[in-house]
Amino acid sequence: GNSVTQMEGPVTLSEEAFLTINCTYTATGYPSLFWYVQYPGEGLQLLLKATKADDKGSNKGFEATYRKETTSFHLEKGSVQVSDSAVYFCALRGAAGNKLTFGGGTRVLVKP
Amino acid sequence: GAVVSQHPSWVICKSGTSVKIECRSLDFQATTMFWYRQFPKQSLMLMATSNEGSKATYEQGVEKDKFLINHASLTLSTLTVTSAHPEDSSFYICSAVEWDYGKEQFFGPGTRLTVL
Numbered sequence: 001g002n003s004v005t006q007m008e009g010p011v012t013l014s015e016e017a018f019l020t021i022n023c024t025y026t027a028t029g030y031p032s033l034f035w036y037v038q039y040p041g042e043g044l045q046l047l048l049k050a051t052k053a054d055d056k057g058s059n060k061g062f063e064a065t066y067r068k069e070t071t072s073f074h075l076e077k078g079s080v081q082v083s084d085s086a087v088y089f090c091a092l093r094g095a096a097g098n099k100l101t102f103g104g105g106t107r108v109l110v111k112p
Numbered sequence: 113g114a115v116v117s118q119h120p121s122w123v124i125c126k127s128g129t130s131v132k133i134e135c136r137s138l139d140f141q142a143t144t145m146f147w148y149r150q151f152p153k154q155s156l157m158l159m160a161t162s163n164e165g166s167k168a169t170y171e172q173g174v175e176k177d178k179f180l181i182n183h184a185s186l187t188l189s190t191l192t193v194t195s196a197h198p199e200d201s202s203f204y205i206c207s208a209v210e211w212d213y214g215k216e217q218f219f220g221p222g223t224r225l226t227v228l
Contacts, residue, residue, distance in 0.1 A: 043118075043205055043221040044156075089155065098144055098215050104155045
């Protein structure tokens with residue numbers, strides 16, 4: 001079956017630091033890949049996505065590239081802000097159907 | 113656009129009672145809605161998939177008689193936790209899919225259930 005593995009947190013950074021959250025996946029065929037963000041007390045929001053190999057998703061300064069050869073979709077941001085403190089989830093959706101498979105989530109805390 | 117609401121946002125109930133949680137798509141028609149459960153500091157676990165007008169499809173290990181799902185219309189799905197017990201305390205999140213958006217799921221803000 002499909003699975004997503006992402007680095008465990010928490011990740012604590014200073015403002016303006018570089019952020020990387022690793023995500024690798026196992027799936028058959030050609031899944032779509034997503035990063036969701038969950039701010040404290042809120043539901044999930046789609047941060048970015050990529051639907052085919054070598055696609056780069058980007059939003060709000062965050063980027064992730066769909067790497068089929070390494071089955072990875074690592075999330076990066078060059079300069080984080082305190083407002084980026086949240087839990088980040090990597091997820092995949094199989095080629096057929098609507099179901100999402102989530103990674104365990106990574107809590108990020110950015111200190112001023 | 114593509115807003116999903118949940119009601120209530122939080123609920124506290126006594127053990128043995130039933131609790132109903134509503135999930136609504138406010139500005140689109142949802143062909144499919146999903147119900148997830150999230151434990152503290154953990155990921156989302158898919159509980160079931162509901163399609164309007166048909167029975168929900170439950171994931172392995174989820175008790176269908178305990179977690180009743182009704183997708184009454186293209187904008188409303190309900191999750192009823194029957195005879196709730198403290199171990200049912202959790203954060204329940206729904207999501208909805210509109211076909212025109214290419215199967216993207218839009219998530220509700222979640223409902224925190226505490227069973228005393």
